[in-house]
Amino acid sequence: MGGTVLLTFEVIAETLRGQIRSGGLKPGDALPTQAVLMAEFGASSLSVQKAMALLKRDGYAISRPGKGAFVAQPDVDTDADEDPGSPDAGNARMVARVEALELALAEGLEQLASLRDRVEALELSGTHQV
Known part of the structure; x- marks a missing residue:
């Protein structure tokens, strides 16, 4: 009974993390849409946006502009760090953090x-009560 109650965005993120960890969603798979x-x-x-920001921040998901969110490839960041000529996947974490901050803002x-x-509603209702 002493468990912590999760907020909706945390429930969404944890559900998707569980599906990714269990193999129900594999690297490269599209994540469900916002709708x-x-x-x-x-x-x-x-x-939903906050849940996706958490998944991106934690390296579970990536966004592809115009295409949606996908399960991240676990080796993408490692490869980018080892090969400076590869696409800049190392920025994915920074982008996810910026997105999380934008959502928080x-x-x-x-x-x-x-x-x-x-x-304003309270002020208006107060002025009508004469």
Whole structure:
């Protein structure tokens, strides 16, 4: 009973990590789309984006612009570090960290906007109660 309750994005990320570790999803396989994950987990787009940022940060996933997210090749970063002439896969972790920071910033801005809307609503309801 003393277990930690995971947030939705953590549940999504852990579920996908488990599928990758078990071999259900193999390197190079496409990860489910944002729409699929939103429907499967009853999650917001932001929760799915945060889950994907975690997977990228931890080296489980990579993004291919215009194509989607895929299970990362475990040896891609190693090869890039050993062969300076290879495509710059070593930047994948940095890109994932930047994406995670951008998502965290977007979440903070979304929360601020929500708070601002709530304050405005409270102020409006207060002015109508004379």
